[in-house]
Amino acid sequence: MKDVIDIGMTNEEKQWGMFCHVAAFVGFLIPFGSILGPLVIWLMKKDEFGFVDHQGKEAINFQITMLIAFGVLLILSWVLIGLLLLPILFIFGLVVTIVAIIKSSKGERYRYPLTIRLIK
Numbered sequence: 001m002k003d004v005i006d007i008g009m010t011n012e013e014k015q016w017g018m019f020c021h022v023a024a025f026v027g028f029l030i031p032f033g034s035i036l037g038p039l040v041i042w043l044m045k046k047d048e049f050g051f052v053d054h055q056g057k058e059a060i061n062f063q064i065t066m067l068i069a070f071g072v073l074l075i076l077s078w079v080l081i082g083l084l085l086l087p088i089l090f091i092f093g094l095v096v097t098i099v100a101i102i103k104s105s106k107g108e109r110y111r112y113p114l115t116i117r118l119i120k
Contacts, residue, residue, distance in 0.1 A: 009051060009107045016045045017055040017107075021100040024063055034063045055104050057119045062100075062112035066093050 020038045027034025042056025069089055076082030096112055103110040 013049040013051045014105055014107045016041065016049055017051045018101055018105040020052060020056040020059040021097055021104055021110075024059055024097055027063070032067075035060060035067065038063060051104075051107070051109070054109050055100075057117075058110060058112055058115070059100070061117050061119055062093075062096070062115045064118055065112075065114070065116045068116070 020041050023037030023041050024034045026037035030036070038056055038059035042052065042060060046053040046056055066089070070086070073082040073086050073089060076085070100110045100112065
């Protein structure tokens with residue numbers, strides 16, 4: 001699906017869609033918060049707003065993908081390659097999450113790159 005801006009979307013719907021991505025930063029405070037934050041918002045608002053349903057699934061899928069990648073890199077840290085790639089993974093996750101926040105605040109349906117889509 002192409003990134004589409006829905007002109008008829010309310011500001012409230014855009015805000016809740018954006019909150020799905022912002023909630024991933026809860027992971028800096030609470031273990032697994034990067035998944036639980038978007039999950040809570042998605043479960044609360046998915047039936048009310050279609051945009052939130054889409055963005056919530058994207059945010060959750062991306063955070064699960066990042067968790068898997070982080071786990072793999074932790075294992076690879078034993079052979080040092082993981083130690084080199086962990087900072088790159090962190091920066092990548094941070095940058096694309098910020099891009100998602102900006103795009104969703106404008107009403108664009110953002111799709112994270114390199115994401116395993118477990119929730120359809």
